[in-house]
Amino acid sequence: MLSNRETIRTFVYKNILLKKLWLQVIKTKDKYQFQHWKILNKIYFYYLIKVKKYEEIKFEKKIVNGMFKIFINRQNYTVVKVIKKDNTNSYSFYKKMKSKKYFMDYLQVIENACNIPIIGEHATKVVKVFRNGGYIAPYIHGENLQVIKLKLISGEFFLEPKEWGSFFNAIDTLYVNLERYHNKYNNITGDWMLYNLMYDLKSKSIINIDLEGFYTWSGNQRPNDIVRIKKDLDNIKNLITDKMGGNNEKVKYFS
Incomplete structure (x- = not known):
């Protein structure tokens, strides 16, 4: 069952006008309230880049991560997510983690996300x-x-033609597993927006890299809504099919 806060948030985010107004309020509030954190972050991120030799991950303009600043450590090929604390959502999360109880709950969730049944x-x-x-x-x-x-829409290819089938199958596998989980538990845990999903070239599978989402999102909301997920994945499949001349069988042939 959703809390009152989650119910209100879901209502606001489903209304385009209310969502736009709310995001503007947050943006204006963040601009002035967290100025000192923005300055401290610049110093710390400079240290991570210049001294630790981390590489900042640059996102497309349409992809924004407000909670963390994300870096790659090439020395051991890991991704480092650093809490920013310079906006409302990130700072609220940071304050919540100060509680040992909440932190231990969070720790257990993200350490065991890869052990969740089905997904x-x-x-x-x-x-x-x-x-x-x-x-x-x-x-x-x-x-x-x-x-x-975005690359498919702009006409860019990121894989060789023979690889499209594997990617197509990875999308199908992800959706089938999410649907199975939803049918069994009547909800999906985690944040399954496209920007949180990576196509792993090594395993030929799709991986959710947003571990904190398994802690912050539950119930049936937009990030884990099965209908929205299917629509987004079908959109990519249709774009792939168009690139392959509109022939589904041609795509499957390459798998």
């Missing part, structure tokens, strides 16, 4: 969890699904 194979593993909620995870050699979608 655990689509969750990344965690290497280390920091006390403030940040964490380190294995680096996945692949491409973000939202980026793939």
Whole structure:
């Protein structure tokens, strides 16, 4: 059952006008309230890049991560998520993690995300969890699904033609498992927006890299709504089919 806060948030985010107004309120509030954190972050991120030799992950304009600043550590090929604390959502999460109880709940959830029945194979593993909620995870050699979608729309190819079938099958496998989980539990845990999903070139599977989403999202909301998920995945499949001359069988032939 959703809390009053979750119910209100779901209502607001389903209304385009209310969502736009709410995001503007948050943006204006964040601009002035967290100025000192923005300055401290610049110093700390400079240290991570110049001294630790981390590489900042740059996102497409349509992909925004407000909770964490994300880096790659090439020395051991891991992804480092650093809590930003410079906006409402990130700072609220940071404050919540100060409670030992909430942190232990969070720790258990993200450490065991890869063991969730049916869909655990689509969750990344965690290497280390920091006390403030940040964490380190294995680096996945692949491409973000939202980026793939944008590249397909713009006419760019990220795979050789013979690889499209494997990607097509990975999408089908992900959806089948999410649907099985939903049918069994009547909900889906985690945040399954396209920008949280990576196509792993090594395992030929789709992995959810947003471990914190398994802690913050439950019930039937937009990030884990099975109808929305199917629509987004079908959209990518249709774009792939169009690139292959509109022939589904041609795509499957390459798998």
